[in-house]
Amino acid sequence: MTRTPRISPLLPSLLATALLVGPVVAAEAATHKTKAQAAAARKAKSAAPAEQAMTTDANGRSIPLLQNKAWVLMDYSTGQILASSNPDEPLPPASLTKMMTSYLVEQALKTGKVKPDDKVTMSENAWCRGGKNGDSCMFVPLNAQASLMDMLRGVVIASGNDASKALAEHVGGSEAGFVAMMNAEAAKLGMTKTHFENSDGLPGANHKASARDLAVLAAAIIRNSPEFYPIYAEREFTYNNIKQGNRNALLYTDPTVDGLKTGHTQEAGYCLTASSTRNGMRLISVILNANSMQARADQTRVLFNWGYANFEQATPAQAGAALTTPKVLYGVVPxxxxxxPTAWSLVVPKGQAAAVKTEVMLNPGLEAPIAKGAVIGKAVAVADGKVLGEAPVVALADVERAGFFLRIKQRVAGWFSK
Structure with missing residues (x-):
């Protein structure tokens, strides 16, 4: 006998539940997927770099808009200011002051006034009392001695106020004597908006420097202290078993950056002078009064990227190459x-290097004797009718004065050639 299978009375309700739950689960899965995608999109958007804000300078050029009190971007080889904001206002430089301290020590080393292995004493006046009040310290014990080169690294890398004062006393006889040297050197370099009151950069009523002046100082260090400049790229320094890292964040993230100095006080904000070389072109940037360490590093990156993207080098004339051969009156040669006299380079907007032309303007009535190297005119670099720069033109050889009879002969010949 065949049995008819019994159907559970619960089956219809189970089937109905399945029909209802299936779409709900699918809808919830779709909702979760949508939320995940939205979250991923928001994360990607926040991770993407914001577009750099730009402004217009006095010449109508588009330049970066940075949140600080002053900045400068300068070409090292020519001293040209490629762009700036408030470049000449004297502002507190904080530890950017130490660039002048280290520079004077380096120049004293070059002249032999001091020696690399000199023992420098940590006086009570220079001694750092445990880094209170946010002081940067090398942490040389009171009355202890360290080598001059260790002290120099303590200034450049560790930004030690104690090392700065100790070196100032060692080189200048006293910190006051050294400060007088600092101001004399600033005047010599043409730092017209700068006045120093100490060697470490702690606040002082009249302790100020402009962004342009600090760029000039950085260029002097690079140019005149080549044997010591690599110290500015060193990432860390250890003294007395205390290891300190260089505060210039760009040294860790940008291989084209090789210096120079950071600074910070509450009054000065966060400051940074840096130098970068790409494709043989070196730029120097100065940031004054940014609002954080990250901001000063980011703003410096913006300036370097903008500068290299918008400018290139042009060479209107090579050193020693004859641009012209003017006539000389009364010389043994005509x-x-x-x-x-030296390689002449300019920085021009990208794409203009090939269009640069050189025009020579000579002093009238050149007459012997003329010494080699004597300035006899000027060269003017021009592109699209705009003067880009000038350079002195010199005689590339001596021209002796002719004897009496040869001069008479030349004079007579001149009469008949008119």
């Missing part, structure tokens, strides 16, 4: 080769 003419002299003339050119620029």
């Amino acid at each position: 003419e002299v080769a003339a050119g620029v």
Whole structure:
């Protein structure tokens, strides 16, 4: 006998539940997927770099808009200011002051006034009392001695106020004597908006420097202290078993950056002077009064990227190459080769280097004797009718004065050539 299977009375309700739950689960899964995608999109958006804000300078050029009190971007080889904001206002420089301290020590080393292995004493006046009040310290014990080169690294890398004062006393006889040297050197370099009151950069009523002046100082260090400049790229320094890292964050993230100095006080904000070289072109940037360490590093990156993207080098004339051969009156030879004494380079907007032309303007009535290297005119670099720069033109050889009879002969010949 065949049995008819019994159907549970619960089956219809189970089937109905399945029909209802299936779409709900699918909808919830779809909702979760949508939320995940939205979260991922928000994360990607927040991770993407914000577009750099720009402004217009006095010449109508578009330049970066940065949140600080002053900044400068300068070409090292020519001293050209490529862009700036408030470049000449004297502002508190904080530990950017120590660039002048280290520079004077480096120059004293070059002249032999001090020696690398000199023992420098940590006086009570210079001693750092445990880094109170946010002081940066090398942490040399009171009355202890350290080598001059260790002290120099303590200034450049660790930004030690104690090392700065100790070196000032060692080189200048006293910190006051050294400060007088600092101001004299600032005047010599043309730092017209700068006045120093101490060697470490702690606040002082009249302790100020401009962004332009600090760029000039950085260029002097690079140019005149080549044997010591690599110290500015060192990432860490250890003294007395205390290891300190260089505060210049760009040294860790940008291989084209090789210096120079950070600074910070509550009054000065966060400051940074840096130098970068790409494709043979070196730029120097100065940031004054940014609102954080991250901001000063980010703003410096913006300036370097903008500068290299918008400018290139042009060479209107090579050193020693004759640009023209003007006539010379009363010389043993009738003419002299003339050119620029040193390699002449300019920084021009990207794409204009090939369009740069050189025009030579000579002093009228050149007459022997003329010494090699004597300035006899100028060269003017022009592109699209705009003067980009000038350079002195010099005689590339000596021209002796002719004897009496040869001069008479030349004069007579001149009468008939008119």
